[in-house]
Amino acid sequence: MKKVFLDSSIFFSACRSKSGGASNILMRCRKKEIQGYISTHVIFEIKKPTHLLSQKEKQRLNFLVLQFKLEIVQEPTVKEVKNATKYIKRKDAPILAAAIKSKVEYLITLDRRDFMKQTVKDYSKPTNHFKVLKSAKIYRSWI
Secondary structure (H helix, E strand, O other), rough: OOEEEOOOOHHHHHHHOOOHHHHHHHHHHHHHOEEEEEEEHHHHHOOHHHHHOOHHHHHHHHHHHHOOOOOOOOOOOHHHHHHHHOOOOOOHHHHHHHHHHHHHOOOEEOOOOHHHOOHHHHHHHOOOEEEEEEHHHHHHHOO
16 A cells, blocks of 8 residues: 655645545545555644635535544654755755655655755655655556
């Protein structure tokens, strides 16, 4: 079974569209076709901007978090997060560090600007053996 770490952007995309790549990734987690991982930091990021969502989107977001059989990983240490800041912006370092710590095959995100940089790919590839992918791309490759 493939193991994937999900960034908060996947949840926001999935709560707005039931048929997109992000929703399909979460549905595969629910069906136990893949194992999804998140951190408490991801949960915090999901809950923080809910004032920007409609009531229907808030309900779907809560449903996605609670019902989709995701494993919450141990938070990275301060040292692990600090090390990740060498390769990515400080705001995204807890996500990168948690993904590395969880030993997943893929980190799935829609944040192309920060996570798709070559420095992040180089950092995650040789020692941690996972790839950073955009959800639609990974979904197409698994069909």
